[in-house]
Amino acid sequence: LPAVYLSRSARRGDAVGRLMRDPALREQPYGLYEELRARGPLTGSSLGLVTTSHPVAQEVLRSDRFGVGWDRATAPRLVRWALQFGDDPTAAGVAEPPSMLVVDPPDHTRFRRLVSRAFTPRATAAFEPAVRRTAERLLDDLERRDGVVDLVEAYAAQLPVLVIAELLGVPVARREDFLRWGAAAAATLDPGLPLGRFLAAERALRAMHRFLGEHFARLRREPGEDLVSRLVTLPPDEALDDRELHATVLLLLGAGFETTVNLLGNAVVLLDAHRDQWDALRGGDASWDDAVEEVLRLDSPVQLTGRTARADLELAGRRVGAGMRVTLLLGAANRDPDVFPDPARFDVTRANAREHLAFSGGIHYCLGAGLARLEGAVGLQALGERFPGLRVAGRPERRDLQTLRGFGVLPVAPR
Numbered sequence: 001l002p003a004v005y006l007s008r009s010a011r012r013g014d015a016v017g018r019l020m021r022d023p024a025l026r027e028q029p030y031g032l033y034e035e036l037r038a039r040g041p042l043t044g045s046s047l048g049l050v051t052t053s054h055p056v057a058q059e060v061l062r063s064d065r066f067g068v069g070w071d072r073a074t075a076p077r078l079v080r081w082a083l084q085f086g087d088d089p090t091a092a093g094v095a096e097p098p099s100m101l102v103v104d105p106p107d108h109t110r111f112r113r114l115v116s117r118a119f120t121p122r123a124t125a126a127f128e129p130a131v132r133r134t135a136e137r138l139l140d141d142l143e144r145r146d147g148v149v150d151l152v153e154a155y156a157a158q159l160p161v162l163v164i165a166e167l168l169g170v171p172v173a174r175r176e177d178f179l180r181w182g183a184a185a186a187a188t189l190d191p192g193l194p195l196g197r198f199l200a201a202e203r204a205l206r207a208m209h210r211f212l213g214e215h216f217a218r219l220r221r222e223p224g225e226d227l228v229s230r231l232v233t234l235p236p237d238e239a240l241d242d243r244e245l246h247a248t249v250l251l252l253l254g255a256g257f258e259t260t261v262n263l264l265g266n267a268v269v270l271l272d273a274h275r276d277q278w279d280a281l282r283g284g285d286a287s288w289d290d291a292v293e294e295v296l297r298l299d300s301p302v303q304l305t306g307r308t309a310r311a312d313l314e315l316a317g318r319r320v321g322a323g324m325r326v327t328l329l330l331g332a333a334n335r336d337p338d339v340f341p342d343p344a345r346f347d348v349t350r351a352n353a354r355e356h357l358a359f360s361g362g363i364h365y366c367l368g369a370g371l372a373r374l375e376g377a378v379g380l381q382a383l384g385e386r387f388p389g390l391r392v393a394g395r396p397e398r399r400d401l402q403t404l405r406g407f408g409v410l411p412v413a414p415r
């Protein structure tokens with residue numbers, strides 16, 4: 001199992017193994033990224049090759065000589081197979097059917113095209129009033145609470161899940177279930193997940209797919225105007241099969257809230273530590289959109305992804321054999337000093353923050369980037385305006401995750 005492999009590497013002191021295992025490094029990985037950067041743009045590790053370089057990561061993401069690789073789609077299924085789980089999304093349970101995130105063209109193109117219409121800049125902009133309304137409603141609730149509040153639980157987690165549930169047309173009343181399932185399932189993004197957490201994720205995914213199966217059946221009988229209704233009633237020549245349908249909706253739902261919660265939490269902690277910039281934003285002397293870009297760059301909600309070489313090739317002056325894995329440390333690429341001067345500095349007026357790779361690049365560039373940006377800017381602005389004196393009031397706790405980076409608990413005093 002990869003977990004066993006990684007824990008061995010961790011004992012040997014391999015940098016990437018340590019990153020996955022050592023809670024202190026999970027809390028603060030940026031020193032280690034700099035150690036890796038000092039070894040050159042592409043370096044070996046227990047995960048195969050690793051890059052901290054912005055241009056190298058970008059080259060890999062944009063190149064059709066790299067694919068998403070065997071491990072994303074196949075490894076989890078192999079492990080499940082070894083554990084005697086079924087592979088049928090509709091019957092006993094799921095195992096992760098392949099979503100657009102884990103497949104190459106032509107399947108990638110087919111899956112993405114079916115849903116991309118719901119995420120065009122126009123469609124996203126039309127959603128702004130709904131995002132604002134949702135944010136204000138949550139802040140009304142927050143206003144009625146006294147003392148120190150966990151901002152993740154009360155706001156940062158709620159806003160994205162309510163928005164994506166509305167957009168997809170899944171019942172918002174089930175949002176606490178989604179949050180619970182999503183949190184367990186998010187761990188499956190981490191390489192070398194310990195078996196116990198893998199099994200918890202498996203259970204959560206099964207529950208989520210059971211819910212989705214029932215929801216699809218309901219919509220087939222009584223379709224609405226929403227995205228999921230459209231997906232379940234596609235004409236036969238376009239229709240997704242059951243596995244594909246489950247995978248697509250699960251991805252949209254999960255990606256829709258598991259990442260944006262981290263953007264909001266990371267932003268509040270950074271702005272609290274840079275009060276002058278928080279004040280400039282509230283006073284209209286800096287832009288919320290720019291602030292979102294700088295948070296995405298400096299403390300990226302998705303810290304890493306990877307690709308696999310589809311042929312023998314050369315990258316950053318090294319030979320890379322077909323089938324070799326390259327891990328892209330997006331969180332490190334976003335602090336590449338050759339692209340971002342004084343990269344560890346938080347500056348909401350930074351001219352080129354938008355060049356970050358927090359939303360990845362190439363054909364898998366985040367489909368929800370526009371929506372995430374909207375939720376980030378609207379969510380932070382609404383919070384800043386309603387609670388000008390909001391302060392972090394206790395120790396924020398990082399989530400126990402490596403690929404996703406954010407806070408699980410964020411105590412604040414709103415007034």
Ligand code: HEM
Binds near residue numbers: 102256260306364
């Ligand atoms: C893909 C980041 C919010 C939907 C991705 C990838 C990244 C990412 C890094 C690509 C991973 C790779 O290349 O391997 C983020 C961040 C977000 C965010 C940082 C919030 C701050 C959202 C939202 C949605 C969404 C709100 C809404 C549905 C997707 C989808 C993909 C994706 C569907 C797969 C695209 C593809 O494979 O073609 N996201 N995301 N994301 N994201 Fe996001």
